[in-house]
Amino acid sequence: MSEEERLVSGEQYIDDQAIDAALRPKKLDDFIGQERVREQLSLVLHSALRRGRTPDHVLLSGGPGLGKTTLAMIIAAELGRPLRITSGPAIERAGDLAAVLSTLSEGEVLFLDEIHRMARPAEEMLYLAMEDFRVDVVVGKGPGATAIPLDIAPFTLVGATTRAGMLPGPLRDRFGFVAHMDFYDPAELEIIVRRSAGLLGVRIDDRAAAEVAFRSRGTPRIANRLLRRVRDFAEVRADGYVTLDLARSALDLYEVDESGLDRLDLAVLRALLTKFGGGPVGLSTLAVSVGEEPETVEVVAEPFLVRQGLLARTPRGRIATPAAWTHLGLAPPQVPGPAGGTLFDVTPDTD
Numbered sequence: 001m002s003e004e005e006r007l008v009s010g011e012q013y014i015d016d017q018a019i020d021a022a023l024r025p026k027k028l029d030d031f032i033g034q035e036r037v038r039e040q041l042s043l044v045l046h047s048a049l050r051r052g053r054t055p056d057h058v059l060l061s062g063g064p065g066l067g068k069t070t071l072a073m074i075i076a077a078e079l080g081r082p083l084r085i086t087s088g089p090a091i092e093r094a095g096d097l098a099a100v101l102s103t104l105s106e107g108e109v110l111f112l113d114e115i116h117r118m119a120r121p122a123e124e125m126l127y128l129a130m131e132d133f134r135v136d137v138v139v140g141k142g143p144g145a146t147a148i149p150l151d152i153a154p155f156t157l158v159g160a161t162t163r164a165g166m167l168p169g170p171l172r173d174r175f176g177f178v179a180h181m182d183f184y185d186p187a188e189l190e191i192i193v194r195r196s197a198g199l200l201g202v203r204i205d206d207r208a209a210a211e212v213a214f215r216s217r218g219t220p221r222i223a224n225r226l227l228r229r230v231r232d233f234a235e236v237r238a239d240g241y242v243t244l245d246l247a248r249s250a251l252d253l254y255e256v257d258e259s260g261l262d263r264l265d266l267a268v269l270r271a272l273l274t275k276f277g278g279g280p281v282g283l284s285t286l287a288v289s290v291g292e293e294p295e296t297v298e299v300v301a302e303p304f305l306v307r308q309g310l311l312a313r314t315p316r317g318r319i320a321t322p323a324a325w326t327h328l329g330l331a332p333p334q335v336p337g338p339a340g341g342t343l344f345d346v347t348p349d350t351d
């Protein structure tokens, strides 16, 4: 893991790849959490199986590390069909997609990861393929060009995206089932940590598993990563058995606090509170004060701070919530506004 790679990022790093694969549940029943998605998906798959048809196309939407790739593999396994994997960035031209589509076997599951990054001309081709199991191969150029329709085998497209908002409406509408993957709650993550510990041969106390789960930002990939770091610590500093105390010491050493905030998150929060009295302050000013690029603060630190209810983005700038003061053990300033409002009123500028 390089210096810019954060322990608490949901992104997949090189050294996560093998572990991700080893820890992936293979069946829907072993997939933990996402109750609603699992139930809905189970219905979609099993009714298709019963009717002997290929199921509707499925779109998996959710943040990094929440289990989209895992679910795509499970879908193919549950259907007993082969899985073809490609991704948006690999499809630079319509021809790249035509090559994939025209070689699919009947009922094959096509996993298109990061589908929002596919080239536009390929999108048009995908619409037709999803709807009519047909592609139009264009032969020639200019006014003489003709489109030759080519039938393709019925298939199931499983698209995954971390940015559902970036998908064009017509594409989104062609999915029969859209699964919104949410962050996991600590109880679910605890089960995941215990399961992963079992697979990796890590001996861990239940309370330690709960602690790791709690600091994992609702994300299985982070939970698995923290588990590995905690295991390393327990092996070097003790006999390898992970107790609550050991887990806490390890996570403190790696600077992941009780809520899963890391050094950058805390620096941003501390600057907001101590240098700007809780805000409102503009993003770039805040970023300069912690020596980071505005984009890093906005993309890397803020989403989790917002989700934890510690920071709010308002039209006037970033402001800290009362919970932020409590989190850092500071007393919020009492500054009643003219109308008796408080610092935390979020009223947009009217002028």
Ligand SMILES: Nc1ncnc2c1ncn2[C@@H]1O[C@H](COP(=O)(O)OP(=O)(O)OP(=O)(O)O)[C@@H](O)[C@H]1O
Residues within 6 Å of the ligand: 010, 011, 012, 019, 020, 021, 022, 023, 024, 025, 030, 031, 032, 033, 034, 062, 063, 064, 065, 066, 067, 068, 069, 070, 071, 162, 192, 220, 221, 224
């Ligand atoms: N519901 C789950 N139960 C158990 N483990 C899970 C679950 N979801 C994800 N994981 C674990 O988390 C890891 C990351 O999951 P996965 O690779 O499927 O995420 P992703 O959503 O595809 O992420 P990305 O957006 O980076 O592609 C997997 O290795 C798997 O072990």
Ligand SMILES: [Mg+2]
Residues within 6 Å of the ligand: 068, 069, 070, 113
């Ligand atoms: Mg993935």
